[in-house]
Amino acid sequence: MANALGTVSFWILSAVIIFSALMVVISRNIVHSILWLVVTFLGTAGIYLMLDALFLAAVQVLVYAGAVCIMVVFGVMLTRRGNIRHSNLFNSRLIIAAPLVGLILSAAAYLTAASTDNVPLSDGKVPADTVGSIGQWLLSSYVIPFETAAILLLVALIGAVFLAREVKTDDRH
Amino acid sequence: MENIFVNISGSIRELIGVLGLPPLFNEAVMITVKVTGILLFIVLNALWLVYMERKVAGYIQCRYGPNRVGPKGLLQTAADISKLISKEIIIPSGADKILFLLAPVLIFTPPLMVFMVVPFGQNMAAVDLNIGVFYFLAVASLSTVIFWIAGWASNNKYSLLGGMRVVAQMISYELPMVLAVLGVVMITGTLNMSDIVRAQENLWFIFAQPVAFLIYFIAGVAECNRVPFDLTEGESEIVAGPFTEYSGMGFALFFLAEYTNVMLVSFMAATLFLGGWLAPFGLTIIPGWAWMLIKVYIMIFLFMWLRWTYPRVRVDQLMGFGWKVLVPLSLANIFITGVAIKVLDKMGW
Numbered sequence: 161m162a163n164a165l166g167t168v169s170f171w172i173l174s175a176v177i178i179f180s181a182l183m184v185v186i187s188r189n190i191v192h193s194i195l196w197l198v199v200t201f202l203g204t205a206g207i208y209l210m211l212d213a214l215f216l217a218a219v220q221v222l223v224y225a226g227a228v229c230i231m232v233v234f235g236v237m238l239t240r241r242g243n244i245r246h247s248n249l250f251n252s253r254l255i256i257a258a259p260l261v262g263l264i265l266s267a268a269a270y271l272t273a274a275s276t277d278n279v280p281l282s283d284g285k286v287p288a289d290t291v292g293s294i295g296q297w298l299l300s301s302y303v304i305p306f307e308t309a310a311i312l313l314l315v316a317l318i319g320a321v322f323l324a325r326e327v328k329t330d331d332r333h
Numbered sequence: 334m335e336n337i338f339v340n341i342s343g344s345i346r347e348l349i350g351v352l353g354l355p356p357l358f359n360e361a362v363m364i365t366v367k368v369t370g371i372l373l374f375i376v377l378n379a380l381w382l383v384y385m386e387r388k389v390a391g392y393i394q395c396r397y398g399p400n401r402v403g404p405k406g407l408l409q410t411a412a413d414i415s416k417l418i419s420k421e422i423i424i425p426s427g428a429d430k431i432l433f434l435l436a437p438v439l440i441f442t443p444p445l446m447v448f449m450v451v452p453f454g455q456n457m458a459a460v461d462l463n464i465g466v467f468y469f470l471a472v473a474s475l476s477t478v479i480f481w482i483a484g485w486a487s488n489n490k491y492s493l494l495g496g497m498r499v500v501a502q503m504i505s506y507e508l509p510m511v512l513a514v515l516g517v518v519m520i521t522g523t524l525n526m527s528d529i530v531r532a533q534e535n536l537w538f539i540f541a542q543p544v545a546f547l548i549y550f551i552a553g554v555a556e557c558n559r560v561p562f563d564l565t566e567g568e569s570e571i572v573a574g575p576f577t578e579y580s581g582m583g584f585a586l587f588f589l590a591e592y593t594n595v596m597l598v599s600f601m602a603a604t605l606f607l608g609g610w611l612a613p614f615g616l617t618i619i620p621g622w623a624w625m626l627i628k629v630y631i632m633i634f635l636f637m638w639l640r641w642t643y644p645r646v647r648v649d650q651l652m653g654f655g656w657k658v659l660v661p662l663s664l665a666n667i668f669i670t671g672v673a674i675k676v677l678d679k680m681g682w
Contacts, residue, residue, distance in 0.1 A: 165357070191485060195432070198478055214464050218471040226474030230500055233481060237497060291464060291524060 170210060177203035194232050201225040212286040215294060338622065339456050342367070367459040371448050379592040383410045386637055393641040420581035427488035428578065436483035437579065437586040443475045444593040451600045452527045454610045454622030465526040466518060469601060470511055473556070476594070477503045480565070483587070484575035495574025498648070499565045502555060505655040506562075510552035512663035516545040516670045517605050530609030537613075539606040544666045546606045548659055550635075553598035555655070557591060560640040564648055599632035600625075607632075 180199040187193045201224040208217035287293065298306045345366055349359050384399065384407065391398025399406035424433055450465040452458040462468050477500055484496015518524060520541065521532040539546045555562040566574035576587050603609060607628045610621030619627075646654070 191429075192432075195478075195482065214462070215467070218464055218467045222467075222471035222474055226471065226477065227504070230477055230481070230504060233478075234497075234500065237485075237493075289463065289523075291467075292522075 166210060170207070173203050173206045173210070177207070190236055191233075194229055194236070197232070198225050198229050201229070213290065215291050336455075337620070338454065364459070368449075371459060372445065375445065375448065375593050375596065376589070378596060379589050380410050380414070382592045382595070382633065383413070383588075385633075386640075389634070389637040390641045393638075414585065417581055417585040422581045422583055423578075425488055425578050429486040429488065432482050432486035433578075434583075436479055436486060436575075437583040439479045440476065440483070440587055440590040441593065443472050443479070444590060444597050446472050447597055448593075448600075450526060451597075452530060452604060452609060452625075454620070454625055456527075457610075457622060458527060461525065461527055464524045466514055466524045466529070466605070469597075470507070470514070473594075473597070474503075474507060476590075480575055483579070487575070487578040489578050491571040491573075492575050492577045494571050495565050495577070498571075499558065499575060502558070502562065502565060502651060502655075505652060506552040506555035506659070509548050509655065509659035509663045510556065512660070512667060513542075513545040513548040513552065514605060516542045516663075516666050519667070519670050519674060526604050526609075530604055530611060533608040533611060537606065537608040537611075542606065542666070542670070544662065545670075546602070548663050548666070549602060549606070552655075552659060553602065554636065554639060555651075557594045557598055557636070559591070559595065559636060561643040561646050562651060563645060564651060567645055595633060595636055596629065599629045599636070602632050603628035 177200055180196045180203065183196040184193045184200065187196060201220060205217040205220040205225070208214075208220055342363070346359065346363060349362050387409070388398040388406075399409035402408045402412050424430060447469050449459045450462045450468055452461075458465075480499040480503070481496045484492045484494075484499065487493075517529065517538050520538065521529050523529060523532075558565045564570075566576065571577075576584055579587065603625060609628075610625045612619060612621065612624050616624075
């Protein structure tokens with residue numbers, strides 16, 4: 161019973177994610193695109209929840225749905241020109257793009273179907289306290305990638321401050 | 334008295350258990366009952382808080398406040414709500430129709446979702462989530478997008494300005510709020526709200542983390558968009574911000590969401606800093622859930638007190654205060670807390 165429910169929720173979530181991701185691309189209005197992107201992120205958080213990764217799901221909601229989308233909104237609103245209802249433009253290179261994408265997709269589908277490898281699944285139970293172990297791993301085995309990411313963010317921060325700082329105009333000259 | 338709600342929940346569970354249905358169904362029914370209870374609690378409280386706000390305002394401004402409808406004006410809010418329900422919902426011609434109607438429907442969802450993990454008393458959280466505090470911060474951050482939808486979809490320049498202000502303000506004050514809460518989490522080493530309350534058995538965290546409490550409270554007021562941080566709906570500048578074009582029940586839902594957010598921030602303050610359901614001075618004669626409510630109402634009164642005694646800040650002051658004062662202060666608080674934990678640990682506390 162619980163298993164069947166899990167399968168049903170997985171399919172519903174997948175459908176929501178794929179449909180909203182498609183709408184991100186198709187929407188003519190870039191604001192609608194962003195809002196569909198929020199739905200995509202929330203659906204992904206749902207998948208994490210089904211995998212018992214509570215912390216990861218919350219991070220997904222906080223960082224992606226809550227913060228990244230808002231940043232995109234800011235970018236769009238502060239830099240937009242003209243009519244926002246036709247802000248998400250299409251180009252006419254469909255003839256080139258469609259066969260290429262179709263080829264890649266069908267190749268991927270064929271390889272998936274032909275593959276006989278089984279992905280190893282961990283049969284261990286999910287620990288109750290995942291946050292503590294994530295923190296411990298981040299500051300022990302993965303401390304170098306973690307610090308590198310921090311430095312990268314710092315560089316981005318300084319760059320943003322530099323770009324957005326006030327331009328001083330001197331009227332005396 | 335202490336366990337009255339826990340006992341009610343237990344007897345409902347037994348009552349359904351008699352039917353002999355699968356446990357999954359029982360769980361679903363229990364969750365539905367709990368959600369309905371919380372929803373009822375929120376709506377009734379919001380009804381009362383509107384009245385209380387007007388009475389407090391009246392007291393501070395040396396007048397009576399509502400006193401005509403019902404005894405002592407108690408039915409004033411109910412009358413207002415029935416008026417709002419009967420009003421026509423007007424959709425501006427240039428508005429994005431679907432998003433315009435979606436925003437007031439969605440605005441109430443994040444705070445309601447967060448109330449699922451609030452421990453109203455001992456063993457009285459609807460869902461005892463291990464990452465409770467983090468869940469609160471994550472889900473509450475979704476409100477920003479919905480406020481912005483309302484502002485954008487109205488196709489009104491005041492609404493849009495208000496929407497942009499909401500986004501800027503809530504992003505800026507979310508950061509010090511998270512960092513302030515981190516001080517408490519560092520001491521307890523858990524994100525579970527019930528465990529955090531239990532860790533305050535000997536000392537409430539308002540005494541161990543006074544700076545964090547102050548930062549949390551200021552950021553909380555800003556997150557609820559209330560005076561002195563109500564720039565998003567500053568009447569003298571941008572009419573009513575994102576709610577300018579809303580009429581009738583749509584407007585009422587934004588109002589309801591505001592009071593729910595105030596309650597939520599107060600509940601969190603009581604849980605994280607004021608010892609939750611723990612009784613001060615050993616006064617266990619009053620049950621834990623009543624203590625929780627008393628603490629929450631003290632916090633709510635503080636909110637109202639602020640609202641009716643302070644003028645509104647300017648936009649540049651708001652941003653400057655958030656980024657140049659609160660964020661560095663909360664970072665310093667984390668640093669000092671970390672050092673203190675290590676030192677006290679070495680001293681063998």
